[in-house]
Every structure is written in structure tokens, then in C-alpha cells.
Amino acid sequence: MKLSLLSGQAGCRAQASHVFPTKLGSGPRLQWGLTRLAGTERSSRDREGLQGQGRGTARAVPTLSSAPSSAEMLRGKRVIVTGASSGIGEQMAYHLARMEAHLLLTARTEAKLQKVVERCLELGAASARYISGSMDSPSLPEQVLREAENTWGGLDMLILNHIGQSGFTFFSGDVGHVRKLMETNFVSYVALATAALPMLKESEGSIVVVSSIAGKVAGPFTAPYSATKFALDGFFSSLRQELIIEKVNVSITLCILGYINTESAVRAVSHVIPDTPAPKEECALEIIRAGFLRHRELHYPARTVSTMLLIHSISPELLNSIIRSSYRLENVQRT
């Protein structure tokens, strides 16, 4: 392994040494809350349709039957993962490393990124490097994409996953927090995608946007966060249409996630939401798979998220009251 310093940001590169094949859906699926209404979970990869991109060009879009195994999905591909120092982003980095992808990881905490990069290299990444910084800084998105261009000369997949900190509590009236969260969770996604588009057009690549059921259905205690996730849907669903009209073969996958067992989510909500969260490792692999298959949306855990969306489309009031009554409201902290 060779360690190098890149103009103030530490970077790390190495040759791939070995591959650990990964497997989807082994072990029993955990169930939670609304899952009881939904029944047994089943992976959404069997259920989601492919989006329009890819039609009218010579490039083959992978289908479920022709899709390579997880180990081969992104071999040699150049992938950026934001928010990769912990949680789902960290797990995505490990899956991609096992697939022998080239990785550029971002987050604020350099020490954590260093460790994730080292682990990625051990797992077999074709190369792995990072850039640290906060995504509320307007210059970081372009800096990240410049690094990809200078290092790889192109890009195949952009996975937008980071989020700024926000609590799970009554809205405090702090408009400054909303503004900052919009900058981190929404505007930076737009800036990263905009800077990446020329390279993604060239490679006919993919944009993966990690969102939440809170970006489709607004429950209580997530007002600023929910707003940023709704904004992502509005922007990227509109952009997807424009790319199709322009016959630009860049796919956009919006990932609608339910409660996942990352440290930060469990810390934020376990005293209020008694349900068992879904596993972050499987969630990470489902996101990569959905991006690779160029799906327009991923619902994970599939049954829970799809059932919530179905009930919401029939009776939003009913869903809202189910959500409210499933929370331990007495444990919600007021700031």
C-alpha cells in the first residue's frame, strides 16, 4: 500500500489484491413498525422498473437476468461516494471496494476517512482516495469533481449520500438551521451533480441520490430534514425527465429509505420509535445495485416503504395518524 498527500488532502492508492464476493438478502429480514401492515419484506430489486434512460442508444442497459453478480457489478468503475466516513456511505464504500471499483470518498472527518480508505484497499478496491471538507462550503463540490477528472479522467457513478446534522424533535423556529441544512443536504447535491454531468455524459454513467421516506411522506419531528429530501425529489425527478427528452444517457436513481440501523439514526430516534431498523450493510448493497441497474427509484426496506407510499396515496390522514400513534411521544425531547 502506498500513501500519498494530495495538496493538503490525504489520498491513498493501491493495486487490487483480492475480492470478497458479496451476497444479497441472506439471513432473516428484520421487521419494524409499519412493516406489520406490510407483511414480509422482499427486496425491491425484483419490483422496481427501469427508467427511460438508455433507450434509443446503442448502449445495453443491464436487466435483472443479464446483470452480473454483485462482485462484478462495478469492477474497474470510477465511483464517488459522499458521506462515506460512517453509516450507509461507509458500507457502500466497502461493497464497492469488494467489487474492485476505483473510489473517491468524501466527508468532513479526515481521521475516519483515512480508516475507511485503508479498509477499502484491504478489501480489494482498484484504488481509493478521499477529500475531506464540509458540503456547506460552495467550493467543495467542484473541488471533488476536479479531483476525479485529474485522477481518473472521467467518472462512472456519483453516489450522493451525505447529510448534515439535524435532530428528531419539534421544529425550534431556527430558520438559520433550515438554510444551512438546505445548503448541505440539497444545494450541494445539485452542485455535485452539475459538476459531474459532463463526465457522466461521456461515460453514460449514473447519479444515485440517497433520500428517505421522509422525503415523500412528512412525519413529525423532521421538518427541516424532510424539506431537504422533498427538494431532492423535485429537482432530480425533473432533471431525469430533461435528460430523457435530450436523449442523454445518464440515469438518476432516487433511493427512498426507511429506518436503517446506522449509529446516528438509532441514537436520534430509538427512544421514540420502538421498531427494529433494517441492516445498513444490505441497504448499502441495494443502493449500489439499484444504481447499477439504472432504476428510477429504490424502496428499501421494500415492503415497508411501498406500503407507506400506497397508504399515503389513498389516505394521507390515515398514514399520518398511524405514524403519530406508533411513536413514544412522551420521549420526544424539546430543544
Ligand SMILES: NC(=O)C1=CN([C@@H]2O[C@H](COP(=O)(O)OP(=O)(O)OC[C@H]3O[C@@H](n4cnc5c(N)ncnc54)[C@H](OP(=O)(O)O)[C@@H]3O)[C@@H](O)[C@H]2O)C=CC1
Ligand atoms: N439511517 C436511516 O435511518 C436513514 C438514512 N437515510 C439517508 O441515508 C443517508 C446516510 O444516512 P446515515 O448513514 O444514517 O448517516 P450518517 O450520519 O451515518 O452519515 C452521514 C455522513 O455524512 C457526513 N457528513 C455529515 N455532515 C456533513 C457535512 N456538513 N458535509 C459533508 N459531509 C457530512 C458524515 O461524516 P462527517 O461527520 O465526518 O462529515 C457521514 O459520513 C442520508 O442521505 C440519509 O438521509 C434515509 C432514511 C433513513
Ligand SMILES: C[C@H](CCC(=O)NCC(=O)O)[C@H]1CC[C@H]2[C@@H]3C(=O)C[C@@H]4C[C@H](O)CC[C@]4(C)[C@H]3CC[C@]12C
Ligand atoms: C421511522 C421512520 C419511518 C416511518 C415511520 O415513522 N414509521 C412508523 C412506524 O414504523 O411505525 C424513519 C424513516 C426515515 C427516518 C429518518 C431519516 O430519514 C434519517 C434521519 C437521519 C438522522 O441521522 C436522524 C434520524 C432520521 C431523522 C431518521 C429517523 C427515522 C425515520 C423518520
